[in-house]
Structure formats: structure tokens, C-alpha cells
Amino acid sequence: MSDQLNASVVGGKSFTAVAINCASKAGEWIKTKLGNYASLDIKYSSHDLVTEIDKGSERLIKNLVMTHFPHHSFLGEEGVEPGPKASAKALEDKLDAEYLWIVDPIDGTTNFVHGFPFFCVSIALAHKGDVIVGVVYDPVKDELFVAEKGKGAYVHGKRMSVSSEETLRGSLVATGLPADHHYALPVNLKGIAAVAPQVRNLRIAGSAALHMAYVAAGRLSGFWEIGLSSWDLAAGALLIQESGGIVTDTNGKPYDLSVRNVMASNGRIQDELIAALAAANANE
Incomplete structure (x- = not known):
């Protein structure tokens, strides 16, 4: 067993168990607030919303994590100023941490605000920059997606496996509409126009995190998006890797926490999807 896997338990406390507990408790609380938030603020653009529920969920998760692991570092979306530069800087400032929890307290806030049932809690733990635990919890469907590095990925307690589609033509693929209207959204729209006919x-x-969980579960064959942040991707990336899939940037470079333009798939359609974006100049 590698040192990283030995590191998955410290002082008798399982990192994965703590992540699951945090995601479950936050998700249960979020579900009780569906349609009942009090304040709504626009952060970076009209696509980038925050409510007091996002902030409360993050506080709940951080307090639980710090209770168990007070010396760990914590990176949560709501503790960072809006915008791509701020999110990149926030990650850069914490990359040297031995243990770093990376949290999106509600991925899919716009859906939550409108009562559209596709949002989740995303929690990842990185050890020296390498993600070793990933948990994505969908409170509406009560679906818990869990991965531990080297130990597989599971939903409903059953091991997940990516889809078997061999070509784009036979694949169901997902993407997003980025909050950055100046750069990322126009690029992603070009990608949509190129990929949709194929x-x-x-x-x-x-919800990027839930889309990635669906790739891991074989419900989608691929997902890409321009201009995401570490808290959108970290947990979902491990889910996909531990389910037999591939996660890179949109040019095919292997995934790490600094990746913002993501390409994830069952592996079989990865090259074809990267090529489709490249041909449209929609890969960065």
C-alpha cells in the first residue's frame, strides 16, 4: 500500500468517513432550505449566484472538518473573492499544504435558487496536491458518490464504471455555461456549436461536479467546460479516474488541481472530443 493510501487515516479518523459525514449533513440541511432562501446576491455575473444557504453550508462543512483535523487547510468557494483570477490565486496560496480540503458547498446554486433539482455538495481532500478522497452528494436524489484513491469509486455502495461508448456519435455528453461572460462563455459556446452535431x-x-459524477457512473460519456475552479472539479476528477475514465485539460494535459479548462470522459472518446474542440478553436 502506498504512503498516500496509508495517509487516508490519521489518528484513527478516516478522511473518507469525515468527508461523507460533512457532505451528508450539509446536503440534508440544504434540502430543507429548498425554495426558502432569504437573500440572493450576484457575484461575478448573472450566472454566478450565492445565497446565505451556500455560506451556511460551507460554515457547517468547515466546522466539522476542523473539529476532526484542526491542522488541515481548507479552500471553500464562498471564502474566495469572485472571478477566475481570485480563485486561481486562492488555490495557489494553499497548494503547499500537506492536507487541503477543497469544497463547493452548493455546486449548482442557480438550480437551487430556481428549484431545479440538479445541485450537489462537493468535497475533496488533497494530500500534497494529489486528490485522495472525493465525495459528491446529491441531496434531492439522496445519491452519494464516493472515491478513495486506489480503492475505486462507488454510488449506492456499488462500484461505478464509466460508459462503454466508443465514439462521439453514440455518446451523451455534457458541458456548462460559464459564469465568466468575457472569456470562458464565448469559448464554450463555440465548443457547443462544434460538438453538438457530432x-x-x-x-x-x-452542476459541473454532478456532471462529472455522472461520467463516473456511466450515465454520461464525457464532460468539458472552460473556466472552472478547483472546487468544481477536484472530487469529480477522482470519481472519474477511480471509475476507469480519464480527466485532462482541454488540450490533453493530465489533470491537476490548477486545471481550469477540463475534459473528462470514459477514455474511449477523449481524443475525439479534444480534437472536436481544437478544430473549433474552443479548447482554451
Whole structure:
């Protein structure tokens, strides 16, 4: 067993168990607030919303994590100023941490605000920059996606496996509409125009973390998006890798925490999807 896997338990406390507990408790609380938030603020753009529920969920998760692991570092979306530069800087400032919890307290806030049932809690733990635990919890469907590095990925306690589609033509693929209207959104729209005619169909459901969990579970064959942040991707990336899939940037470079333009798939359609974006100049 590697040192990293030995590191998955410290002082008798399982990192994965703590992540699951945090995601479950936050998700249960979020679900009780569906349709009942009090304040709504726009952060970076009209696509980038925050409520007091996002902030409360993050506080709940951080307090639980710090109770168990007071010396760990914590990076949560709501503790960072809006915008791509701020999120990149926040990650850079914490990359040297031995243990770093990376949290999106509600991925899919716009869906939550409108009562559209596609949002989740995303929690990852990185050890020296390498993600070793990933948990994505969908409170509406009560679906818990869990991965531990080297130990596989699971949903409903059953091991997940990516889809078997061999070509884009037979694949259901997802993407998003980025909050950055100046750069990322126009690039992603070019990608949508290029990819949509080449796939079986395209989905834009509004939660990158949940889309990635669906790739891991074989429900989608691929997902890409320009201009995401570490808290959108970290947990979902491990889910996909531990389910037999591939996660890179949109040019094919292997995933790490600094990746903002992501390409994830069952592996079989990865090259074809990267090529489709490149041909449209929609890969960065």
C-alpha cells in the first residue's frame, strides 16, 4: 500500500468517513432550505449566484472538518473573492499544504435558487496536491458518490464504471455555461456549436461536479467546460479516474488541481472530443 493510501487515516479518523459525514449533513440541511432562501446576491455575473444557504453550508462543512483535523487547510468557494483570477490565486496560496480540503458547498446554486433539482455538495481532500478522497452528494436524489484513491469509486455502495461508448456519435455528453461572460462563455459556446452535431445529444444541467459524477457512473460519456475552479472539479476528477475514465485539460494535459479548462470522459472518446474542440478553436 502506498504512503498516500496509508495517509487516508490519521489518528484513527478516516478522511473518507469525515468527508461523507460533512457532505451528508450539509446536503440534508440544504434540502430543507429548498425554495426558502432569504437573500440572493450576484457575484461575478448573472450566472454566478450565492445565497446565505451556500455560506451556511460551507460554515457547517468547515466546522466539522476542523473539529476532526484542526491542522488541515481548507479552500471553500464562498471564502474566495469572485472571478477566475481570485480563485486561481486562492488555490495557489494553499497548494503547499500537506492536507487541503477543497469544497463547493452548493455546486449548482442557480438550480437551487430556481428549484431545479440538479445541485450537489462537493468535497475533496488533497494530500500534497494529489486528490485522495472525493465525495459528491446529491441531496434531492439522496445519491452519494464516493472515491478513495486506489480503492475505486462507488454510488449506492456499488462500484461505478464509466460508459462503454466508443465514439462521439453514440455518446451523451455534457458541458456548462460559464459564469465568466468575457472569456470562458464565448469559448464554450463555440465548443457547443462544434460538438453538438457530432454527439448523440448534449446536456447542460448546471452542476459541473454532478456532471462529472455522472461520467463516473456511466450515465454520461464525457464532460468539458472552460473556466472552472478547483472546487468544481477536484472530487469529480477522482470519481472519474477511480471509475476507469480519464480527466485532462482541454488540450490533453493530465489533470491537476490548477486545471481550469477540463475534459473528462470514459477514455474511449477523449481524443475525439479534444480534437472536436481544437478544430473549433474552443479548447482554451
